[in-house]
Amino acid sequence: MQPGDLIYRERKAYQGVPLGEDDLPRAWECLTEVMDPEVPVVSVVDLGMIRAVEWEGDRLKVKVSPTYSGCPATEVIERDVQEALEDTGFKNPRIERVLAPAWTTDWITDKGRAALQAYGIAPPPKGQGRDTLHDPGPAECPHCGSTDTVQVSEFGSTACKALYKCRDCLEPFDYFKCL
Amino acid sequence: MTTDQALTEYLLRLADTDMVLAQRFCEWCGNAPALEEEIAMMNVGLDLIGQARNWYDYVAELRDDGHDADFLAFRRNEREYRNLLIAEQPRGDYAVTTAKQFFFDVWHHLVLTRLTESSDERIAGIAAKGLKEATYHRRRSTEWMLRLGQGTEESHRRLTDAVQNLWRFTYELTDTDEIEDQLAEAGIGAGNVGDVWRAEVARVFAEAGLELPEPARHFYMDGKNGKHTEHLGFLLAEMQYLPRAYPDATW
Structure with missing residues (x-):
């Protein structure tokens, strides 16, 4: 799946006995x-x-x-x-x-992190939701793995992402903000 | 005033301030000086609209009169709005927008931090969620204050003009009235954050090379109680036009 692809879930009415x-x-x-x-x-x-x-x-x-x-x-x-x-x-x-406790990126599973990475979005560091909000560390380029990256903007195409650029492979990429 | 009445008034101040400020931000859509800035402002505006909705939902539940968050945002008149005056001021140039946002962000961050300790669990929950976002907002506008303050002669001049123009409205950020005092005593509201606000603003002003004005004094206008500047009416007219002209419109 590529960024920009749309998803569509087909609805199918359930016919059997209601589940319990x-x-x-x-x-x-x-x-x-x-x-x-x-x-x-x-x-x-x-x-x-x-x-x-x-x-x-x-x-x-x-x-x-x-x-x-x-x-x-x-x-x-x-x-x-x-x-x-x-x-x-x-x-x-x-x-x-439910708003409390507030959602944190620490709740994203390992499977979720791997899927983000494969999709071209750098996943947030694990277990650092509280700290990195105040001091975002270097993001790892999801394309080449380099940590020589620079933040272009703290805000990206959606509220949950920031915009980065890799200095090694020169590709721009989204970074899932650590919250 | 009963605690519940005071509470709905207080929550409307938070909600309306978020809502009106976000609306002003959205005026930059398609007009921002750089693409990244436009995206940043739309992000911040969206966060604020989301926070406003969380507060409005709570007000609607407390009032329990059949009106929902959309009604509170789109069907109340100017005098019923409880936002801080600074939020409704015209966006001006980028220095005005920046100074306005900075004054608000420092206040907002302090208020939400205190509200996470509120004895009202619903308020504490909404505040804890909003605080994460407000931390980003505050960092961004602080950086812009430094950049414009330390930038070129023109950016410095414009920012100084913006501060002079907006400073009088900051009294609402550093002042509390009876409603706010009553709720602070009950362990529900944030109380007065004026001292910390002034200290933080002074710190950033010093770094940005800006002159700190004397503390702003109370004057006859009072956004918290519905006495607004002329600008709010125009803003609401634009914001509320569609839901008022087509009351059942959905998409």
Whole structure:
């Protein structure tokens, strides 16, 4: 998948018996196929946005943590999560938006980091969400691996990215901000 | 005033200030001096709109009168807006935009930092999320203050003019009224951040080679209580036109 490619998830109405309490793993499984619309190679699970999947009475409840306060993809992601669960067989699932604790890039999984890198976006350093917000270290070029890189702008094509340039291979690249 | 009434007033000040400032930022879309700056400003504006929505959602829940965040943003009149006066001032040239943003960012960062300790968990959560973003914003506008202050003769002159033009509005950033004092005492609000704000602004001014004016004094206008400069009405007219002209429009 290349940057700029669009994703489209085909809806398929679920025909069987509604799923119940024993089917929680299937909920997680289907969410691993819901991609961030702006970074369509990473699922919402790998981004660490899904904070809990649990039963609330006879409905499934999913807690979703937005990445940035103003991320325009928030509503789309919530709708995609809702539809994916319905199509898998969970009846009338409830999506709850949770702000606290605030989402951090430390929640991005190793699989998610690898997918970002392969897509040409330098992943944020792991476990440094708190520190690097104040002092962003050198970003590693996702194309050639060099750390001789320079920040062009702290703000990029989406709220979650900054713009960098590699001094070795001279390619510009996006860096997923460490938050 | 009951705590709940004071709280909705207080939250509207935070929300409206974010909203109006973001709207001013968006006026730079297609007009910014450099592409990276345009992207940066749209990013900051988006963060602020997101934060405004988080506060508006809470106000709507507290009021529980059937109105949602969109209503609060798009259907209230000028006198019902509670934003700080500095937010509604025209964008001016890049020095004005920069100085305005810097004064706001330092205040915003201090206020959100304190609000993460609020006894109201909802406020603490929204503030903790917004604080991460405000940290970026503050770093960016501080760097621009230094760059323009230490830059060319013209950039220095323009920034000095911008500071002189805007300084009178900074009293709202360093002052508190009864509502803010009441909520600070209850452990909910941020209280007065004036001393720390002045110290931080003085530090950056010294580094940028700018002259620090005397502390701004209170005057007859009062954005926190709906008494605005003439600029807000024009801004709202543009911002609210579509949802008012086509009330059920969706896309």
